Amino acid sequence: MRQLLMVRYGEIYLKGQNRPFFLNLLRQRLKKAVLPYGGVVTLSDGRYYVTNYSDEHATIQAIQKVFGVHSLCIAVEMSKESFEDIQNTAADMIDGYNGTFKVQSRRSDKRYSLTSPEINREIGAYILNRHPHLSVDVHNPDHVMSVEIRDHAYLYIKILSGPGGMPVGSNGKATLLLSAGIDSPVAGYLIAKRGVELSAVHFFSYPYTGERSKDKVIQLASKLSAYCCGMKLYIIPFTEIQMEIYQKSFSDHTTLIMRRFMMRLAERIALLDGAQALITGESIGQVASQTMEAIVCTDAVVNKPVFRPLIGFDKVDIIRLAEEIDTYETSCLPYEDCCTVFTPKHPVTRPKIERVLKAEAPLDIDALIDRAIKGVEVIEL
Amino acid sequence: MENTKSTKMNIAYFDNSATTRPTNEVIERVTQCIKEGYFNPAALYKPAFDIEQQINRCRNLIKSKISAEQVYFTSGGTEANNLAIFGSLKHKRQKGTILYSAGEHPSVVNACLELLNLGFKAQTIPYTVEGIIDLSSFEDLLSDDIQLVCIMHVNNETGAIQPLHEAVQLVRSKAPDAHIHVDGVQGFLRVPFNMRFFDINSYSLSGHKIHALKGIGALALSKGSKLSPILFGGNQENGLRSGTENVPGILSLLAAIENFPANPSMRSLKLQLYKRLKESIPTLSVNGPVPDSQQAAPHILNVSLPPVRSETMLHALEADNVYVGIGSACSSKKQRISTVLQSMGIDKTDAQSAIRISLGLLNTQVDADKLINSCVSAYDKLKHYVRR
Numbered sequence: 001m002r003q004l005l006m007v008r009y010g011e012i013y014l015k016g017q018n019r020p021f022f023l024n025l026l027r028q029r030l031k032k033a034v035l036p037y038g039g040v041v042t043l044s045d046g047r048y049y050v051t052n053y054s055d056e057h058a059t060i061q062a063i064q065k066v067f068g069v070h071s072l073c074i075a076v077e078m079s080k081e082s083f084e085d086i087q088n089t090a091a092d093m094i095d096g097y098n099g100t101f102k103v104q105s106r107r108s109d110k111r112y113s114l115t116s117p118e119i120n121r122e123i124g125a126y127i128l129n130r131h132p133h134l135s136v137d138v139h140n141p142d143h144v145m146s147v148e149i150r151d152h153a154y155l156y157i158k159i160l161s162g163p164g165g166m167p168v169g170s171n172g173k174a175t176l177l178l179s180a181g182i183d184s185p186v187a188g189y190l191i192a193k194r195g196v197e198l199s200a201v202h203f204f205s206y207p208y209t210g211e212r213s214k215d216k217v218i219q220l221a222s223k224l225s226a227y228c229c230g231m232k233l234y235i236i237p238f239t240e241i242q243m244e245i246y247q248k249s250f251s252d253h254t255t256l257i258m259r260r261f262m263m264r265l266a267e268r269i270a271l272l273d274g275a276q277a278l279i280t281g282e283s284i285g286q287v288a289s290q291t292m293e294a295i296v297c298t299d300a301v302v303n304k305p306v307f308r309p310l311i312g313f314d315k316v317d318i319i320r321l322a323e324e325i326d327t328y329e330t331s332c333l334p335y336e337d338c339c340t341v342f343t344p345k346h347p348v349t350r351p352k353i354e355r356v357l358k359a360e361a362p363l364d365i366d367a368l369i370d371r372a373i374k375g376v377e378v379i380e381l
Numbered sequence: 382m383e384n385t386k387s388t389k390m391n392i393a394y395f396d397n398s399a400t401t402r403p404t405n406e407v408i409e410r411v412t413q414c415i416k417e418g419y420f421n422p423a424a425l426y427k428p429a430f431d432i433e434q435q436i437n438r439c440r441n442l443i444k445s446k447i448s449a450e451q452v453y454f455t456s457g458g459t460e461a462n463n464l465a466i467f468g469s470l471k472h473k474r475q476k477g478t479i480l481y482s483a484g485e486h487p488s489v490v491n492a493c494l495e496l497l498n499l500g501f502k503a504q505t506i507p508y509t510v511e512g513i514i515d516l517s518s519f520e521d522l523l524s525d526d527i528q529l530v531c532i533m534h535v536n537n538e539t540g541a542i543q544p545l546h547e548a549v550q551l552v553r554s555k556a557p558d559a560h561i562h563v564d565g566v567q568g569f570l571r572v573p574f575n576m577r578f579f580d581i582n583s584y585s586l587s588g589h590k591i592h593a594l595k596g597i598g599a600l601a602l603s604k605g606s607k608l609s610p611i612l613f614g615g616n617q618e619n620g621l622r623s624g625t626e627n628v629p630g631i632l633s634l635l636a637a638i639e640n641f642p643a644n645p646s647m648r649s650l651k652l653q654l655y656k657r658l659k660e661s662i663p664t665l666s667v668n669g670p671v672p673d674s675q676q677a678a679p680h681i682l683n684v685s686l687p688p689v690r691s692e693t694m695l696h697a698l699e700a701d702n703v704y705v706g707i708g709s710a711c712s713s714k715k716q717r718i719s720t721v722l723q724s725m726g727i728d729k730t731d732a733q734s735a736i737r738i739s740l741g742l743l744n745t746q747v748d749a750d751k752l753i754n755s756c757v758s759a760y761d762k763l764k765h766y767v768r769r
Contacts, residue, residue: 206696206700207692207693207694207695207696207697207699207700207759207763208692208693208696209696210692210695210696210699243766246765246766247765251769340768341690341693341766341767341768342766342768343768344768344769345768345769
């Protein structure tokens with residue numbers, strides 16, 4: 001008899017002939033996640049089993065960040081030969097619980113001497129006998145004692161939810177434009193959840209921002225990285241571009257043109273990094289640079305598709321998600337951001353592409369982009 | 382002292398009001414203490430007694446420097462201020478009013494605000510535009526209901542020296558029973574102070590602002606001033622501050638005080654910095670008293686360099702290994718302005734572009750040249766970028 005973690009996968013169930021590819025990928029992701037705690041991952045009979053881990057709490061937390069995992073539970077694995085032992089173990093496990101319960105069994109070993117309803121009945125009666133303060137409620141129980149008869153018997157009570165989604169790496173690679181704000185980490189999370197591997201770019205405006213605000217972005221990227229099985233963060237020096245735009249463009253167009261530069265730079269990084277798409281945290285109408293017209297203008301400078309998973313989200317919904325994935329507090333750290341110098345007081349909200357091109361005309365775009373790319377700092381997370 | 386002046390990596394460190402670099406004398410004394418003087422000063426054997434003697438040497442040295450009757454070691458300025466504030470009011474039967482000046486350090490302001498929960502009332506003594514307490518407003522606030530008055534001797538952000546003599550005279554005539562506490566963290570050894578002359582009840586100081594270690598400070602008391610403890614334990618420090626003495630800290634303080642020159646050259650270096658910066662940066666304005674006036678501390682110069690924001694200038698200087706302080710950090714969402722500058726009525730643009738240059742014993746002419754070159758060139762580059 002031993003304790004282990006039983007992990008169930010989600011959407012991979014829907015896969016047909018290529019299911020082994022997804023199952024293998026998820027196993028690799030799980031292995032990497034539990035590696036720091038010495039866990040061993042095996043796949044058997046439609047379940048992953050994690051054994052030999054040192055720190056149960058940390059191992060569970062790590063598994064809860066692996067996309068593709070539907071749920072997991074702390075289970076007792078034991079021989080199925082002695083039904084009396086199984087009954088005994090079930091009664092021991094439910095010791096300390098109060099209220100109502102039911103026993104729910106599954107039998108993938110159809111040769112087992114008892115049927116599922118019989119198992120439920122027998123174990124239920126045994127538990128009631130040992131713990132008379134409990135009562136049975138088969139419709140709406142407080143606790144479910146689950147018993148699975150496979151090559152061994154598996155018993156568990158609590159089921160913890162996983163993050164869902166698809167294993168990272170099963171759906172290509174994309175580059176996330178990561179600011180120090182609330183939205184972009186959430187956007188990255190949502191795309192990664194669909195199995196997309198991420199890299200991130202951050203635009204750094206020294207001396208308008210300093211080491212602490214860079215560290216804030218690194219912290220955010222690290223939090224995302226825990227879900228993404230690692231991530232490269234590209235820090236791009238951006239001050240020269242901002243200064244040039246400030247000096248040479250129409251003041252009401254500076255933010256928009258800055259966004260266009262960010263997209264161009266992100267696409268360059270995506271090309272270097274083998275990413276197929278760009279991701280931003282934009283939500284339509286949230287700020288001047290996120291109106292329909294502005295988004296059309298920023299999209300126009302790149303060839304790669306731009307995914308905006310938050311496009312239809314209200315700010316409150318984005319904040320709720322940021323809290324769920326634990327990036328909200330970091331995003332709200334009040335480190336200095338004096339880039340407002342480059343934000344016009346009255347930005348254009350309905351830009352026209354002709355005027356945008358005119359505003360950009362005095363800038364040596366390629367040279368500025370080349371210089372910025374040369375100064376990139378890469379951080380492996 | 383000379384050998385400590387060569388700074389690592391050509392750093393020009395001008396944030397000495399935040400903390401100072403320990404001098405070689407301090408480092409040597411502390412190293413020796415950690416290696417050989419690790420005994421508990423309360424023990425009965427001779428090496429422990431020797432340590433106790435050294436602690437008392439430091440205590441007596443502080444007493445003689447400021448004419449204090451008693452000196453108690455604490456973990457720093459914050460604890461010393463808290464001990465003075467809570468300790469002086471603990472035995473008071475009536476819950477009266479506390480006055481504290483507008484530019485007090487958070488360890489005084491927040492301790493006073495905490496007293497509101499205990500039934501006391503608190504009022505702020507306003508500052509003039511130069512950051513000096515407004516004596517006529519102060520007089521209006523005084524009554525025999527006042528139980529505690531807190532005035533920082535030298536303001537940590539502007540370097541303004543407060544008119545203690547006049548202020549104390551007002552307190553003694555209108556609120557004779559009030560305890561007067563002076564936060565001396567920025568003033569100790571750098572601005573002349575005498576507890577007996579000024580008729581002050583308690584005075585706090587901190588080690589790491591004068592090249593000693595962090596984690597050591599002291600509270601000095603005048604004759605007849607009573608305090609109750611706020612920490613309880615083994616009755617060290619005459620029962621007022623329990624806890625085994627921080628011996629390395631105390632000896633670092635001893636070394637720092639013994640080696641602190643009677644006439645440090647900080648004032649002339651500060652005036653030179655001001656003059657040369659003003660010549661090159663026409664928009665420069667001083668926050669606080671006129672730098673060469675008697676009200677200005679020798680080691681703190683707070684200037685605004687509009688339109689360059691404080692943080693931007695700080696980071697630009699940082700690129701050249703020049704470090705200065707700013708009153709507070711800004712954020713694009715919350716435009717926070719230093720409460721001290723705000724209380725002086727400094728205009729928002731000026732307050733947002735304020736930097737604090739604070740000098741210590743180790744600053745050299747080379748440092749000053751480096752600061753000026755770096756600051757002027759950053760200003761010339763950054764001045765063109767203003768939000769429009």
